[in-house]
Amino acid sequence: MTILHISDLHVEPVGKLAYVRANTARRMIELTEWLRTHEETYDAIVVTGDLSCDGNIDAYHLIDAIFRSLTRPCYMVPGNHDRRKPFLECLSHFCPGYFSPENLSYSVDLPEARLFMLDTLQPGKHWGAVPEPVLDWLEAELRETKKPSLVFCHHTPVKPGMGYMDEPFGGAERLIDMLSRQPDVRLCTGHLHRPVATLAQNKVVVVTAPSVSLQMKLDLTPTGGDEFVFETPGYALHKFLEDGWVTHFGQFPFPSDFSGPWPFTNTINPTDD
Numbered sequence: 001m002t003i004l005h006i007s008d009l010h011v012e013p014v015g016k017l018a019y020v021r022a023n024t025a026r027r028m029i030e031l032t033e034w035l036r037t038h039e040e041t042y043d044a045i046v047v048t049g050d051l052s053c054d055g056n057i058d059a060y061h062l063i064d065a066i067f068r069s070l071t072r073p074c075y076m077v078p079g080n081h082d083r084r085k086p087f088l089e090c091l092s093h094f095c096p097g098y099f100s101p102e103n104l105s106y107s108v109d110l111p112e113a114r115l116f117m118l119d120t121l122q123p124g125k126h127w128g129a130v131p132e133p134v135l136d137w138l139e140a141e142l143r144e145t146k147k148p149s150l151v152f153c154h155h156t157p158v159k160p161g162m163g164y165m166d167e168p169f170g171g172a173e174r175l176i177d178m179l180s181r182q183p184d185v186r187l188c189t190g191h192l193h194r195p196v197a198t199l200a201q202n203k204v205v206v207v208t209a210p211s212v213s214l215q216m217k218l219d220l221t222p223t224g225g226d227e228f229v230f231e232t233p234g235y236a237l238h239k240f241l242e243d244g245w246v247t248h249f250g251q252f253p254f255p256s257d258f259s260g261p262w263p264f265t266n267t268i269n270p271t272d273d
């Protein structure tokens, strides 16, 4: 069983550029074509948040049309640039059995693996958190499962040394602690717009998928993590093998001119749910 993990689409409606210069609506056409022609390489798709730039409902309609058209199942969670209400209105069928309208966490029981999808969105905030009731639910679910598990969320509960992306994560300690007691588990995230691998609290492997649309400039200084570049976009593939979970990173063959760095002009973390 192979899970295709993509992240940070940052879709704007057709005719509007993301951050003044990224045509993310056109990128969705390229992505759709690739997903259709590579369906034999994955069994399910997971999208870890920032599907839109600011929760625009037309962007969500566009995303819905794309992922509905695929034959593989698809699962999503929101990120800090999403709005739960319009997200739910358009995309709730990609969040089966979600926890509540205020938190869209859920789990998926696949034949050979269990997926735990955590909603870490805090309206108006750039950084993420898992609320205590969701952690209680996750702990109970993990206790019951006997299958290899992947836990997906948008935010990364590890400071990656990328300046402004070195943020807090509410509930990180408890989350990592419960995952460390679970065999065959991996935490898979987005938000960093780069492929990153870390070991949270020296206990749990965390892998971050790059963005489908724009990459963060690789700047490991205190002022890094605040500009994007048009590097080759990519994805992660998670597969459970003899020695446990293995993550591969691949690149999408979409045109990239390697221009930048560019500022995230007009960026917001939507407050209106």
Ligand SMILES: [Fe+2]
Pocket: 008, 010, 049, 050, 079, 081, 191, 192, 193
């Ligand atoms: Fe993002």
Ligand SMILES: [Fe+2]
Pocket: 050, 079, 080, 081, 154, 190, 191, 192
């Ligand atoms: Fe994000």
